[in-house]
Amino acid sequence: MKEKNLLDKYGEIAGRDVIEHLQQLARPLNGLRFVHINSTQTGGGVAEILQKLVPLMQELGIETSWEVITGESIFYQCTKSFHNAIQGNQVDVPESYLKVYEKTNADTAERLKGLLQEADVVIAHDPQPAALIKYFPNRRGKWVWRCHIDASRPFRPVWKYLREFVSEYDASIFSLSSFAQRLPHPVYLIAPSIDPFNEKNIDLGEEEISKVLQTFKIDPERPIILQVSRYDRFKDPFGVIRSYQLAKEFVPPLQLVLAGGGASDDPEGEEVLREVRTAAMDDPDIRILLLPADAHRTINALQRSADIVMQKSIKEGFGLTVTEAMWKNKPVIGGDTGGIRIQVVNHHTGFLVNTPEGAALRIRYLLHNPDIMEEMGKKAKEFVRENFLITRQLREYLTLIFALLHAKEERIELG
Numbered sequence: 001m002k003e004k005n006l007l008d009k010y011g012e013i014a015g016r017d018v019i020e021h022l023q024q025l026a027r028p029l030n031g032l033r034f035v036h037i038n039s040t041q042t043g044g045g046v047a048e049i050l051q052k053l054v055p056l057m058q059e060l061g062i063e064t065s066w067e068v069i070t071g072e073s074i075f076y077q078c079t080k081s082f083h084n085a086i087q088g089n090q091v092d093v094p095e096s097y098l099k100v101y102e103k104t105n106a107d108t109a110e111r112l113k114g115l116l117q118e119a120d121v122v123i124a125h126d127p128q129p130a131a132l133i134k135y136f137p138n139r140r141g142k143w144v145w146r147c148h149i150d151a152s153r154p155f156r157p158v159w160k161y162l163r164e165f166v167s168e169y170d171a172s173i174f175s176l177s178s179f180a181q182r183l184p185h186p187v188y189l190i191a192p193s194i195d196p197f198n199e200k201n202i203d204l205g206e207e208e209i210s211k212v213l214q215t216f217k218i219d220p221e222r223p224i225i226l227q228v229s230r231y232d233r234f235k236d237p238f239g240v241i242r243s244y245q246l247a248k249e250f251v252p253p254l255q256l257v258l259a260g261g262g263a264s265d266d267p268e269g270e271e272v273l274r275e276v277r278t279a280a281m282d283d284p285d286i287r288i289l290l291l292p293a294d295a296h297r298t299i300n301a302l303q304r305s306a307d308i309v310m311q312k313s314i315k316e317g318f319g320l321t322v323t324e325a326m327w328k329n330k331p332v333i334g335g336d337t338g339g340i341r342i343q344v345v346n347h348h349t350g351f352l353v354n355t356p357e358g359a360a361l362r363i364r365y366l367l368h369n370p371d372i373m374e375e376m377g378k379k380a381k382e383f384v385r386e387n388f389l390i391t392r393q394l395r396e397y398l399t400l401i402f403a404l405l406h407a408k409e410e411r412i413e414l415g
């Protein structure tokens with residue numbers, strides 16, 4: 001449902017000028033019909049973003065609807081295989097699955113015929129609705145494919161199949177340059193963002209934070225290092241433990257919290273978790289937490305209680321945990337890789353590191369220099385405010401759409 005005064009609410013956080021800029025960009029788009037289409041209304045990052053983006057666009061006066069493609073279980077198995085294949089796994093997608101995929105898209109095209117045919121702009125998110133375009137050869141509007149997945153090294157046979165559909169679009173959007181694929185149309189890059197009003201990021205009272213620390217027997221009086229991550233080797237939990245052990249020789253009261261979840265349905269996650277427990281060697285100052293998937297407020301509280309947040313990944317897509325921590329005034333010590341590099345400005349909003357020794361050195365340095373730590377935390381938050389809030393993502397969507405709609409004009413005036 002449309003929230004009241006959403007723009008004012010975001011204005012208080014992102015700045016009134018940011019909202020005015022959005023209004024300026026939206027004005028020429030008023031009266032146009034936008035459709036977002038993805039495969040779920042709840043759960044997952046795409047739905048989370050659309051839940052805010054759609055009402056914000058409506059409040060800006062852009063007629064925006066959000067449609068969902070649904071199908072039988074084979075459809076989801078098929079699109080899950082697509083997802084894994086785009087991320088590089090070698091998966092064999094049976095012909096019968098592809099038939100269901102195309103049939104589901106055909107049925108959805110039929111169901112939404114009038115809307116999609118007449119829309120001025122259609123944004124299809126991820127592979128699930130990508131084939132819809134095939135059923136609209138005489139579409140009126142511009143169609144954009146938004147890929148939220150790391151498509152840097154897709155499994156070729158599957159990508160070749162999907163590319164047939166994607167190539168039909170007028171443009172596509174990837175999250176980072178390293179995720180993008182070559183396509184016969186303009187390819188845009190729009191980095192992910194966080195929503196300051198979701199449970200993971202809203203302000204929390206001291207009492208709630210204390211309770212969470214109590215629950216996990218974490219001492220609020222002693223320094224806390226935190227990493228929030230799935231138990232995955234690419235997140236380098238072993239490197240984090242090593243960094244902590246090295247730093248602890250110089251900062252003895254140090255505590256380490258590793259918070260992750262989802263291991264129970266991920267066999268590899270379970271194995272990594274077991275190894276992490278072994279590596280922690282029964283150190284009473286290391287807490288290894290296994291959290292349920294919806295523990296957003298708990299993660300929020302842990303991030304707020306930490307002195308330093310680590311994300312020592314060896315390989316990383318974007319690293320939303322970094323953004324979340326920076327938004328909470330935390331300097332981040334992050335692995336020098338992927339999207340961490342565009343968030344952690346070395347020596348300003350945190351430190352980029354390559355080894356446990358390097359990380360330990362930075363932990364010591366920050367804990368011995370609380371003023372610098374505070375200063376870095378402040379800069380980190382401002383950096384997120386400027387670059388990684390949902391309002392920035394919306395601004396980029398609007399700019400892109402505007403450019404697409406006026407691609408043939410020599411001069412574009414925003415009014």
Ligand code: UDP
Binds near residue numbers: 228262296320324
């Ligand atoms: N997260 C969570 N529970 C966990 C671990 C992570 O809710 O146990 C959240 C985390 O706060 C972040 C997202 O999941 O919002 C992880 O995104 P990120 O880009 O950091 O890494 P990914 O898991 O996508 O590789």
